[in-house]
Amino acid sequence: MGSLTKSKLPIIDLSQEKLKPGTGSWLSAANDVRKALEEYGCFVALYNEVSLETHDAMFSLAKDLYDLPMESKMRLIKFLYNCLPSETALLLSKKLAALGDMVLQMVFENYGVERYYDTQIEALAYLTRFIKYRTPMNNEYNTGLRPHTDKGFLTILDQNRVKGLEIETKDGEWITFDPSPSAFVVVAGDGLMAWSNGRIHSPFHQVTMRGTEDKYTIALFSFMSGMVETPEELVDNQHPLQFKPFNHYGYLRYCGAEGMKYKHPIQFYCGV
Ligand SMILES: O=C(O)CCC(=O)C(=O)O
Numbered sequence: 001m002g003s004l005t006k007s008k009l010p011i012i013d014l015s016q017e018k019l020k021p022g023t024g025s026w027l028s029a030a031n032d033v034r035k036a037l038e039e040y041g042c043f044v045a046l047y048n049e050v051s052l053e054t055h056d057a058m059f060s061l062a063k064d065l066y067d068l069p070m071e072s073k074m075r076l077i078k079f080l081y082n083c084l085p086s087e088t089a090l091l092l093s094k095k096l097a098a099l100g101d102m103v104l105q106m107v108f109e110n111y112g113v114e115r116y117y118d119t120q121i122e123a124l125a126y127l128t129r130f131i132k133y134r135t136p137m138n139n140e141y142n143t144g145l146r147p148h149t150d151k152g153f154l155t156i157l158d159q160n161r162v163k164g165l166e167i168e169t170k171d172g173e174w175i176t177f178d179p180s181p182s183a184f185v186v187v188a189g190d191g192l193m194a195w196s197n198g199r200i201h202s203p204f205h206q207v208t209m210r211g212t213e214d215k216y217t218i219a220l221f222s223f224m225s226g227m228v229e230t231p232e233e234l235v236d237n238q239h240p241l242q243f244k245p246f247n248h249y250g251y252l253r254y255c256g257a258e259g260m261k262y263k264h265p266i267q268f269y270c271g272v
């Protein structure tokens with residue numbers, strides 16, 4: 001496994017007021033997005049649509065939820081499921097989903113396959129999750145997350161100020177992400193990689209807990225309800241089809257079972 005590096009992830013400003021589809025700044029950002037996803041499989045999006053208040057309120061909600069005693073936590077979770085999550089959670093999820101939609105619109109347009117965008121975006125399901133990583137106790141090594149690729153389409157990560165997320169480059173180096181509010185990490189999953197006929201990279205990433213502060217993440221995952229299919233425009237003699245059309249939820253089920261054995265389960269599930 002490679003070493004940690006001081007390299008940085010690409011940073012792309014997607015703050016809304018400047019960006020309108022068809023304008024020069026949109027086209028140039030779309031090009032940067034596509035290049036970053038092809039080269040790194042991820043990038044840091046600067047996105048000021050999520051206010052600092054919403055960001056802070058969401059992390060204090062996440063912390064409150066995790067800090068409750070187990071019995072009240074279970075009751076509260078039941079309450080949240082029954083009554084829709086708090087307004088803050090809903091607002092943040094909507095803003096992050098809008099960011100995800102915009103990134104995908106840029107990708108589809110940049111590959112010249114925008115005619116598929118509307119139907120694909122309608123079939124896209126988003127799921128928001130709070131994640132807490134404890135600081136390791138004396139005899140623990142790492143309470144983070146082991147290296148993995150995301151199995152969904154696109155993931156957007158919002159983090160408190162605690163470092164820990166590391167992303168592997170194609171050369172096997174691990175880049176650490178230094179979180180800040182209004183900087184969101186956009187990560188391509190296996191679904192998007194397969195859709196793009198292997199052009200987009202689905203990077204290995206992990207969470208390593210080193211310091212003395214707990215880390216909280218709000219993750220927005222997305223999945224295609226139905227089939228993931230490479231557009232015919234992305235297949236030619238130079239780029240033969242790499243993945244057969246597959247059912248995305250079927251792939252998730254496979255990854256939770258037999259696919260766990262493999263480093264790249266997508267190859268075994270639907271590789272040509
Ligand atoms: O918490 C993080 O920074 C990463 C989370 C992640 O990669 C995942 O849940 O798939």
Ligand SMILES: [Fe+2]
Nearest residue numbers: 148149150205
């Ligand atoms: Fe992940």
